[in-house]
Amino acid sequence: MHADVHHLLHAAEAVELHSKAGEFRLPRASLRARIGWTLVEVGLRLTAQGRDTAATRTAAFHPA
Template sequence: MLPETHLVLHHTHAAELRARATTHRLATAATPPRDLRVRLGWTLVEVGLRLATAAPKPVAAV
């Protein structure tokens, strides 16, 4: 591939990535913050994992 062609493809890809980043930035700025929902969700995941894992069996004294 010619270097000029590679450079054009690089610039095109970089422009597409910048456009996607701008779109994402604008979309996340328009939505309300979800800090409480995120913390509550991860807390529920942690509780569920604790309930799902088996408790360690006690070691018998010899």
Template sequence: MHSDIHLRLHDLRAAGLRDTARAHRPPREDLRTQLGWTLVELGLRLVQQQPAPAARIA
């Protein structure tokens, strides 16, 4: 196989894979919303934890 043909086939395959990946990726806004709510949940868990007892210095 000639190198030009091989390179062209590779480019076509890569473009097809990128298109497929874009089609299966969740919308960016949904990802941001999910991350935001995860951070809110983490913050609420941190606020609800009992503070660790202070270490005594002798």
């Protein structure tokens, strides 16, 4: 097969595959936003737990 013909067939197949893949792709902004807000929520929970744990440790070493 001639190189030019092979290249044209490959390019046509690539375009077709890209269009089919686009049908199944999730919107990136939505996915990024969900992951971002999930990470924020986890971070807030970890800092709240850290504050509670630090207060408990401080109270244990310095009784009132």
